[in-house]
Amino acid sequence: MAISTFDLFSIGIGPSSSHTVGPMRAAGRFLERLVHDGRFQSVARVQCDLYGSLALTGRGHGTDRAVLMGLLGEQPETVDPATIGPRVQQVQDSRHLDLLSRHSIEFEPERDLVFHKRSSLPYHPNGMRFSAFDATGELIALRTFYSIGGGFVVNEDAASEDRIVPDATPLPHPFTSGAELLAICEEQKLAIWEVMVRNEMAWRTRPRIRKELRAIATAMRDCVEQGCHNEGVLPGGLQVVRRAPKLYRDLTSRPEESLRDPLSILDWVSLFAIAVNEENAAGGRVVTAPTNGAAGILPAVLEYYRRFQPGADEKGVLRFLLTAAAIGILFKEKASISGAEVGCQGEVGVACSMAAAALAEVLGGTPRQVENAAEIGMEHNLGLTCDPVNGLVQIPCIERNAMGAVKAINAARLALRGRGDQKVSLDKVIKTMRDTGADMKRKYKETSRGGLALNVIEC
Ligand code: SF4
Numbered sequence: 050m051a052i053s054t055f056d057l058f059s060i061g062i063g064p065s066s067s068h069t070v071g072p073m074r075a076a077g078r079f080l081e082r083l084v085h086d087g088r089f090q091s092v093a094r095v096q097c098d099l100y101g102s103l104a105l106t107g108r109g110h111g112t113d114r115a116v117l118m119g120l121l122g123e124q125p126e127t128v129d130p131a132t133i134g135p136r137v138q139q140v141q142d143s144r145h146l147d148l149l150s151r152h153s154i155e156f157e158p159e160r161d162l163v164f165h166k167r168s169s170l171p172y173h174p175n176g177m178r179f180s181a182f183d184a185t186g187e188l189i190a191l192r193t194f195y196s197i198g199g200g201f202v203v204n205e206d207a208a209s210e211d212r213i214v215p216d217a218t219p220l221p222h223p224f225t226s227g228a229e230l231l232a233i234c235e236e237q238k239l240a241i242w243e244v245m246v247r248n249e250m251a252w253r254t255r256p257r258i259r260k261e262l263r264a265i266a267t268a269m270r271d272c273v274e275q276g277c278h279n280e281g282v283l284p285g286g287l288q289v290v291r292r293a294p295k296l297y298r299d300l301t302s303r304p305e306e307s308l309r310d311p312l313s314i315l316d317w318v319s320l321f322a323i324a325v326n327e328e329n330a331a332g333g334r335v336v337t338a339p340t341n342g343a344a345g346i347l348p349a350v351l352e353y354y355r356r357f358q359p360g361a362d363e364k365g366v367l368r369f370l371l372t373a374a375a376i377g378i379l380f381k382e383k384a385s386i387s388g389a390e391v392g393c394q395g396e397v398g399v400a401c402s403m404a405a406a407a408l409a410e411v412l413g414g415t416p417r418q419v420e421n422a423a424e425i426g427m428e429h430n431l432g433l434t435c436d437p438v439n440g441l442v443q444i445p446c447i448e449r450n451a452m453g454a455v456k457a458i459n460a461a462r463l464a465l466r467g468r469g470d471q472k473v474s475l476d477k478v479i480k481t482m483r484d485t486g487a488d489m490k491r492k493y494k495e496t497s498r499g500g501l502a503l504n505v506i507e508c
């Protein structure tokens with residue numbers, strides 16, 4: 050199986066890659082198959098059944114809205130976030146839905162969008178079923194999908210055999226473990242990012258790789274900018290006031306304080322992460338990196354590199370993203386990037402590990418030091434549970450990204466002071482993360498039935 054950098058980093062919308070981006074893609078994929086099979090025009094009703102974590106925290110994560118947008122023919126990459134609310138309202142008011150914006154059917158949200166909070170589908174906690182019926186009420190199509198994290202969607206067959214979207218593209222330097230990746234680097238005398246470029250060229254030309262990486266870096270920076278300026282209260286009912294604009298004003302209005310306090314750089318890093326995750330919580334445009342819940346960590350560490358590291362340049366930005374992707378691929382191959390499957394260690398933990406490795410790379414680390422940075426970034430996130438209050442990607446998610454970004458910087462710095470010959474390898478920590486996730490009680494895996502979600506009183 051081959052996973053591309055651009056599978057891990059996709060420009061989409063908040064608040065959740067598994068609960069928003071994945072279901073939107075699944076709805077579209079269901080309809081595309083009907084078009085392909087010539088049955089689209091006979092569809093008179095569509096029903097979507099959501100299971101497991103999608104049912105338990107789906108409303109807070111906007112899964113219902115995402116499914117509707119997918120049925121309307123929207124894609125996470127291109128949908129205008131500002132239009133989602135009014136269009137969903139229109140469907141609810143009119144009780145009609147234009148499938149793929151060209152075939153009108155009746156749609157009763159209470160009947161056609163069902164949250165099964167007490168049952169799960171067999172292969173993953175984020176399961177959903179789409180059914181299509183003709184005018185006589187006869188079932189003409191039924192498909193099951195799983196949203197396995199990071200916006201990846203697999204159908205039932207793929208889920209029963211393997212957790213990764215099958216892509217048989219042959220790569221010049223395939224790797225599925227940190228040890229294999231380091232061996233390639235040593236044999237070929239390549240940096241990790243160079244291995245990634247060679248592999249990416251199985252799908253794209255070098256100029257296209259550069260162009261798409263630049264688009265991702267720009268989207269990350271735009272998201273930071275938006276988040277620093279967009280004021281207000283986050284949606285969902287928790288009445289969480291956006292903090293980034295005030296933090297931004299504080300930091301920019303009293304620059305002399307920064308000169309006296311060298312650790313004020315950490316305030317900036319926290320600001321960048323909080324800005325992104327507030328945008329995400331508000332349903333704004335974000336880059337899945339590797340999930341939406343953890344979308345603030347890589348942009349925050351990247352901004353730290355760009356703004357505070359002497360000699361930072363565009364080439365460094367591209368190296369940063371490619372190195373981060375290599376580490377994300379390892380977690381996706383051998384563990385999981387889904388909070389519903391392994392808890393928050395799979396989201397914030399993985400993003401921290403990716404960012405630590407990426408920063409170590411652009412600060413001049415050897416492949417072994419980069420691998421060590423990734424290992425440290427995950428080792429100290431092991432066991433991190435997923436317990437979003439009220440099912441919203443706000444508490445603890447937003448602040449947790451700030452902590453993850455700061456931890457990533459520290460991990461990179463620690464690794465750069467070593468020789469990369471640490472006792473715990475990245476592969477061992479990935480296996481430990483997977484085992485810990487398997488042992489973790491279900492209530493700590495994006496169900497909002499444990500941890501902070503239980504102990505924090507909803508407003
Ligand atoms: S707690 Fe972590 S895994 Fe759970 S929704 Fe928040 S960011 Fe995602």
